[in-house]
Every structure is written in C-alpha cells, then in structure tokens.
Amino acid sequence: MKQILTINPGATSTKIAMYQDTQLAWKEEITYSSQDLAKYDKIFDQFSLRLADIEEVLASHQVTKLDLAVGRGGLIGPVKSGAIKVNQSLVDHLQYHPVLEHASNLGAKLAWEISKKHGTGLALIYDPVTVDSMSPVARLTGIKGIERRSIGHHLNMRAVARKAAEKVGKSYDDANLIVVHLGGGSSASAHKHGQVIDFVSDDEIMFSAERSGGLPIKAMLPVIKEMGLDKFNQLIRKRGGLYSYFGTTDLRVVEEKIAQGDQEASLVFDALCLGISKTIAALSVSIAQPIDQICLTGGMARSNLLCKKVEERVHFIAPLAIYPGEFELEALALGGFRVLNQEEEAQELSFDA
Structure with missing residues (x-):
C-alpha cells in the first residue's frame, strides 16, 4: 500500500x-x-x-x-x-x-x-x-499582442471533470464538460476530450464574491485615471463582486437579506447567477459538440438557491451537477x-x- x-x-x-x-x-x-x-x-x-x-x-x-x-x-x-x-x-x-x-x-x-x-x-x-491547453483561436482578443490566459482553479476543476465523466459513464478523454469554480474568485473551463480548450478567468464575464469580473472598458477609463492602477487593482480583485455591493464576501449574508425582502440583494444575486450562466453558454460554443454535463464547484456551489437559478438558465445546454467545496x-x-x-x-x- x-x-x-x-x-x-x-x-x-x-x-x-x-x-x-x-x-x-x-x-x-x-x-x-x-x-x-x-x-x-x-x-x-x-x-x-x-x-x-x-x-x-x-x-x-x-x-x-x-x-x-x-x-x-x-x-x-x-x-x-x-x-x-x-x-x-x-x-x-x-x-x-x-x-x-x-x-x-x-x-x-x-x-x-x-x-x-x-x-x-x-x-x-x-x-x-x-x-494551459487552450486552443489558439480562444487565446485571441481584439488587441494584437494581448492574449487571454489560462490561470485559475485547474486542480479542482480537472478533478471535478474526472468525477463528472465517470458519473456519465465515460472516460475523461471521451467526455465534453463545462466546470465552473465559484468562490472568492471564480473561473470556468471547457473540457473537450481530455483537454481544457477554453478558459474564463476571474477578470472576464462573471463577477464573484470579491472579484469584479468583466467590466465595460469605456466606463472604467475615468475610474482608472482617478484611482491609479494600484488602487484600481485592489478594487477589482479584493473589493469587487458581492463585497462592492454589500461589504461582505459571504453569500449566506446576501441570501439572508433576500429572505428579509431586500430587493437590491435579490437583483444582485440574480445578476451573479446570470453572469455564471453567460460564462457557461460562452464555453459551450467553444466545445461546439453536445455537452455531457455542466458542473458547479467551489464554496458558493453550496448555495441551493444559486444552483437552482443557474440550472434554470442553462438546463437547455446540458444537465447540471453540483460538486460543492473543493477536491x-x-x-x-x-x-x-x-x-x-x-x-x-x-x-x-x-x-x-
């Protein structure tokens, strides 16, 4: 042994x-x-x-x-x-x-x-x-010399992808899967036949507990100019997302506010789920084949309400499975x-x- x-x-x-x-x-x-x-x-x-x-x-x-x-x-x-x-x-x-x-x-x-x-x-x-096994076409942006990078929760997401493949009766090398890690920072990956062919990092599309996710560049230019790069980096990486709205990174606190009838909390929560769902949809077209399973993992995947709302938006793409926490x-x-x-x-x- x-x-x-x-x-x-x-x-x-x-x-x-x-x-x-x-x-x-x-x-x-x-x-x-x-x-x-x-x-x-x-x-x-x-x-x-x-x-x-x-x-x-x-x-x-x-x-x-x-x-x-x-x-x-x-x-x-x-x-x-x-x-x-x-x-x-x-x-x-x-x-x-x-x-x-x-x-x-x-x-x-x-x-x-x-x-x-x-x-x-x-x-x-x-x-x-x-x-990094991203396809060449997935790396390109609209600015020559600036490329998308594959930096994030690969260890946990590939572990979950292997579990999901086994669950649907396939080997990891034969499965098509989308895995989203949800936490203080969130990232997502498209797994096509054993390779992560596309990846969404925590500065793209969805916001998270403390990261801003993707932002409208034109609207942010005066903010960057006023704050300077160091403070702006702190804003988008440590004081964005749920923290920006509520001063907390604890999703449970936001759900308590929703239960008490807080309309802003309900709207922000729905926006969080929409961003996650948009990310899943974007990765599905990178795979461009039938998806065997969509997986949510990480700390925020413990939220039944979040998982339910995401499933309502993405069920037409593939079945959703929940792997809360990390492996x-x-x-x-x-x-x-x-x-x-x-x-x-x-x-x-x-x-x-």
Missing part, C-alpha cells in the same frame, strides 16, 4: 493529508493569522515556518516513511496538465521567477524537502494554476497514485536561469 502525502499551501493555511493508495487516512489544516505572516516580505520567506509546522503534524501521526509527496503547483507559466516532477530547476523558477507571488508556489519545495527526509526523494506537483488534496493524491501505478507519466521540466 502506497503512502502518499499531499500538501496544499494557501494564503493563510497549509492543508495536508495522508492517503493510502487512493483512500484518505487523515487530513489536517495548519492555519495562520495575517499577523503571523505579515513579517514575511515574500512567499518563500515563509518556507521554514510552514515546513516546521508540517513536520510537527507528521510527527503527531508517527509518519516515518512516504512513497510520494505531492504539492499544489504554483504559477510557473503555461504547462501541460498532469503530473510534473519536482527538481531544482522547478523550485528555483517558482522562488525567483514566478508569474505571480502566491502561496501555491511553496507546494513544490515543501513536497520535495519532506520526500527527501521521509521518502524516496520523489515529489510531484499536479495540475498547477497555470495549466484539491484528493486530486493531488489520485494524480500521484496514477504516476506510482504507471497509469500516467510525470513530466520533467527545465527552466532557463
């Missing part, structure tokens, strides 16, 4: 889990306050702290031997989906040349160091944030197991210094 440790570093937490083959043995979450992390200028400055805390959890579970450690992949630039071996080149790239500073960039080095101490030295990342630790473990079981081959990347 293979012992597989999975590691998912987030902004204020590190989630870890032990799997025996494909079965969960235990799961823990190490949390940090904003004050705990405020003294660290860069993400990689947190490495020693997070590693020591993981080691403490492993000691509490009397972990002595691992077959594999799998970390959440960071922002390494466009890569193929699937497993990637951790090597020094990858770690250095994530530390010194990431696309963006993000806690997930720590996943590779944490997995590698723990595997060297407790296992064979084999460590993987799986379906990193920058998985990232499970996805890391299952991907790692497929590599150990020789069902999948891990990529090995090298980056220019």
Whole structure:
C-alpha cells in the first residue's frame, strides 16, 4: 500500500493529508493569522515556518516513511496538465521567477524537502494554476499582442471533470464538460476530450464574491485615471463582486437579506447567477459538440438557491451537477497514485536561469 502525502499551501493555511493508495487516512489544516505572516516580505520567506509546522503534524501521526509527496503547483507559466516532477530547476523558477507571488508556489519545495527526509526523494506537483491547453483561436482578443490566459482553479476543476465523466459513464478523454469554480474568485473551463480548450478567468464575464469580473472598458477609463492602477487593482480583485455591493464576501449574508425582502440583494444575486450562466453558454460554443454535463464547484456551489437559478438558465445546454467545496488534496493524491501505478507519466521540466 502506497503512502502518499499531499500538501496544499494557501494564503493563510497549509492543508495536508495522508492517503493510502487512493483512500484518505487523515487530513489536517495548519492555519495562520495575517499577523503571523505579515513579517514575511515574500512567499518563500515563509518556507521554514510552514515546513516546521508540517513536520510537527507528521510527527503527531508517527509518519516515518512516504512513497510520494505531492504539492499544489504554483504559477510557473503555461504547462501541460498532469503530473510534473519536482527538481531544482522547478523550485528555483517558482522562488525567483514566478508569474505571480502566491502561496501555491511553496507546494513544490515543501513536497520535495519532506520526500527527501521521509521518502524516496520523489515529489510531484499536479495540475498547477497555470495549466494551459487552450486552443489558439480562444487565446485571441481584439488587441494584437494581448492574449487571454489560462490561470485559475485547474486542480479542482480537472478533478471535478474526472468525477463528472465517470458519473456519465465515460472516460475523461471521451467526455465534453463545462466546470465552473465559484468562490472568492471564480473561473470556468471547457473540457473537450481530455483537454481544457477554453478558459474564463476571474477578470472576464462573471463577477464573484470579491472579484469584479468583466467590466465595460469605456466606463472604467475615468475610474482608472482617478484611482491609479494600484488602487484600481485592489478594487477589482479584493473589493469587487458581492463585497462592492454589500461589504461582505459571504453569500449566506446576501441570501439572508433576500429572505428579509431586500430587493437590491435579490437583483444582485440574480445578476451573479446570470453572469455564471453567460460564462457557461460562452464555453459551450467553444466545445461546439453536445455537452455531457455542466458542473458547479467551489464554496458558493453550496448555495441551493444559486444552483437552482443557474440550472434554470442553462438546463437547455446540458444537465447540471453540483460538486460543492473543493477536491484539491484528493486530486493531488489520485494524480500521484496514477504516476506510482504507471497509469500516467510525470513530466520533467527545465527552466532557463
């Protein structure tokens, strides 16, 4: 039985889990306050702290031997989906040349160091944030040199897509699926025969709990001029979406307002659902074949009202299935197991210094 440790570093937490083959043995979450992390200028400055805390959890579970450690992949630039071996080149790239500073960039080095101490030295990342198999036509915008990018919740969405394919009795490589991850930021993906051929990021079409989604450019030009780029970036990424209207990112608070007869809350909620539905419709034409299933996942997929309203708008495209929450630790473990079981081959990347 293979012992597989999975590691998912987030902004204020590190989630870890032990799997025996494909079965969960235990799961823990190490949390940090904003004050705990405020003294660290860069993400990689947190490495020693997070590693020591993981080691403490492993000691509490009397972990002595691992077959594999799998970390959440960071922002390494466009890569193929699937497993990637951790090597020094990858770690250095994530530390010194990431696309963006993000806690997930720590996943590779944490997995590698723990595997060297407790296992064979084999460590993987799986379906990193920058998985990119978009079709060439989907990349183009109306401005030459500006292209759409595939950066988002790939790990969870591909895990959900595999579950959905199994549910409809197909292999992932044979299915046509649309998956929408709904949370603080939302993204969506079109899966055609095992490839994410189109992707909607959190600055396009639908707004979310804290992101603005797509905005009318002409109307925003004077706002950008007045606010400046830094404040505008904060507005659209941290203070947009539900927060802009209600000062909260908690969808449950908005639903309570609706239950109390708040008409603005009802209208904004309907607009949220309309944006999600427009996103699904846009991705359906990228697939341009019958869709086997539409999937909603992420934290906001726990809202029965949201799922019902979206289903009312998109049911003519394909059946809707709900996968609330996220499956990232499970996805890391299952991907790692497929590599150990020789069902999948891990990529090995090298980056220019």
